[in-house]
Amino acid sequence: MHELSIAQSVVEAVEKELESQPGALLRKIGLRIGELSGVDPDSLRFSWECLTRETGFEGVALVIETRAWQRRCPPCDIVFAVSDYQTVCPQCGTRETEHAGGNELDIAYLELETP
Template sequence: MHELSIADSIIKTATAEATKRRATEISAVGLRIGQLTDIVEDSLRFGLEVLSKGTMMEKAEIEIESIPPIGYCETCARNIEIRKFFFVCPECNGRQIKLISGNELDIAYIELETDDKVSTEEKQNTTDSTDA
């Protein structure tokens, strides 16, 4: 059920970034979600659809990249695929496994529509000043 809170955080973060860049609309949002986060994609999409009404993200296309868990076996010193969330090395049966990926909950990118009236030069200045 925390997909709703996650959706809310995504919208807040994405719209803040878009506002900073003087965009008028967010046309797409790319998310990277690790499989270990227990986020249900359908619930998240539903949450985003409901909560984005009336925001710059209302029409945004949502792309979700699901990241499988990868571990690092400290005994064998190599990366292993984590199957069924078993953090056990298939080679040495070791349980000293460090998580390399699978816990992501990131906004990778946003696609922005900007008002034509705002010149490229002006946008450049805005970006520069916010980065500084």
């Protein structure tokens, strides 16, 4: 249950970003969360609501895009989503695949109302 710390980190990073947007009204924060990030979107939303209540961030919507766990097969030059823990290449069957996504824990964008 570290989603509260994660929510706090989102607040800090966005506050910093908003310093360069004087007068803008924050409406939405777009997040990207990978399947392997260890962060649960629902509990992050709950933590966000608790943390931002009666602050300047109250009512700001979190828009969470989840990202699948992905691996790359270099010989086949393909990227595939891992389902049922199958990390072998679906095309050639090699086990020698590389990590290609799923650890994301990113702030992708902000949506602002500008004066």
